Amino acid sequence: MVIEYAGTVIRAVLTDKREKYYDSKGIGCYMFRIDDFDVVDATMKGNAARFINHSCEPNCYSRVINIDGRKHIVIFALRKLYRGEELTYDYKFPIEDEDNKLHCNCGTRRCRRFLN
Numbered sequence: 207m208v209i210e211y212a213g214t215v216i217r218a219v220l221t222d223k224r225e226k227y228y229d230s231k232g233i234g235c236y237m238f239r240i241d242d243f244d245v246v247d248a249t250m251k252g253n254a255a256r257f258i259n260h261s262c263e264p265n266c267y268s269r270v271i272n273i274d275g276r277k278h279i280v281i282f283a284l285r286k287l288y289r290g291e292e293l294t295y296d297y298k299f300p301i302e303d304e305d306n307k308l309h310c311n312c313g314t315r316r317c318r319r320f321l322n
């Protein structure tokens with residue numbers, strides 16, 4: 207285990223409203239979707255995990271873990287990590303059409319060119 211993606215668990219239907227609010231205040235938005243129903247919002251209450259970037263060839267992975275009936279997102283190492291090495295995991299965004307594609311800048315050999 208490397209770190210928990212800490213934040214407030216909110217219902218997925220609230221994300222658009224919150225994103226718009228953060229945008230209007232110039233606050234960078236950090237959210238991690240757990241499933242169709244819940245999202246961890248790390249924007250106002252979170253930790254360093256929210257700054258971990260995506261990579262198509264990552265050194266970590268995320269898992270949703272149930273602890274006493276509560277969902278937690280935890281980042282685990284895929285292999286031995288070296289001091290000073292950047293941590294990354296695959297965001298696994300759902301595939302979207304051409305108009306909504308996000309370019310990937312991970313720069314790895316196996317880069318898929320898009321995050322979604």
Ligand SMILES: [Zn+2]
Nearest residue numbers: 262310312317
């Ligand atoms: Zn990539």
